[in-house]
Amino acid sequence: MGSYLGIDIGGTNIKAGLVTEDGSVVASGSRGWSGGDPEDAVATASDVASELAAPGTAEPVACGVGCAGLVLRETGIVVRSPNLPTWHSVPLRKLLEASLGLRVIVENDVNAAAYAEYLLGAARGSTSAVVVALGTGVGGGIVIDGRLYRGGHGFAGELGHSTVDIDGSDCVCGGSGCLEGFANAASIVGRAASAIGAGEETILTALADERPLTAKDVGDAANAGDRVALEAVEAAGRVFGAGLANIVQILDPDVIVVGGGVAAVGEVLLGPARAEMAARACGREGHETRLVTAEMGELAGATGAALLARDEIARG
Template identity: 55%
Template structure:
């Protein structure tokens, strides 16, 4: 059994794992970081890599890196990243390669997570899949005919920045307005609940923006709180609009939904699925399956390692 090193770089966490060629995690380490300069990231990642590599007897064959942002896969360059605002045209493959003496590939973190769900997770029986991660932001990775589809310029999968409301003035992190992301991300779940409370609805929820979390809303919804249930319903319907757009464009076999917001309750996926059905003329058998992610927060490291496995087979 060969081993591969996987690194997942987000805006708040760096995760590193040794992953076997069957996708099983053999050693894992993570550290919170503030999304600082690239050289700080390289120090954190190599420190964590030393820890996990020492835990496994066999040395890894190669290293795969998933990084939040626009990544030029072939060049190993991170063009820019909304989560890492000081990063511009960072030659991350070269910087990490100087410290981690392994063949190395870099991809977008959503692509890495999607590849993991496709190879060993919720989309493993499919040949085409869209894997959405719904949390602070909304990202997606696209698998078409068994391969990651990255687009001509590395931008494919930015479903969160498709325009769904031309009259909206709600600003998005990308600078535009009317995007899907601010209608379905974690903050939107909280603000939906708070707006019901401001309009006089009674609720068990007690807190404000920045205090309440998406998980709080999910817990209250599970307990039958009407405001929380209304917020989940509204978000689910907005998500369903996104699913209908994905379906119209790509017609994938399966749409996988993971991330912190997806975990607020199975009903969210049911509501989104209902909205998808409502917005299409197709019968149910002709629609993609909508399923929860199987791999959880380790999907990014596992997928990065599996991408390295396929790029550098032993």
């Protein structure tokens, strides 16, 4: 059976999978890296890829790459990436084609993951889906009628940088008052830290004395019933839900899929988000957009990128 190589380049590790025509991952690998220069990424990705093999599966015929940041799909250039601050207009497709000896397509990592969720994961069977990655940043990918929607310039789906507070503070994107700053991992930690600073009673105080808090710490405390942690998570969930309601009002997708590290906090976050979304996208009389959690796991980006390469080859 023919296969495709999928690679996911993130800020702290590079993952690769050998993916069959039907989307099954038959071999995979991952390597931590320092988020260094593009040559490092290409060398590391090529190393991980070279170790992938599975009995009965032919060598890959093409490679799809998901990479965080603004990606120009047509040229395979990564314009810039929040996780890879030294990258500016990197010709990633050209570099990887030279290293791998394969045809390469490059896509935004969340777009690639969205495609995988749409075809095989939590959005399968839908016509239109929006996939949101909730973590250090807040990314989005849009699939409509079987195709990724990239917008006029390739930058569609940047949900995290839609405005939720016109007077809000500055964002890493250069704008201000963006959803990302209210719903990402750092915002949850920040709310909890403010409460600790104000002397509120929480199980997180002792932990914060030992090491920097993470969003997972706050999520765990919330799930254990800690009031301060619950308030921090619920506040993030509410703003997140308002952002999702904006998507519903504009696109009316069948389903919104939420993935990423912060989504693992679970219903203490997604419950308030769902309620806020329903309240702000009301009056649909049983035709509401569903809000569900992602199913494709760690290899969503690599799998989706490989399937995008498959479809590109099929188009010729």
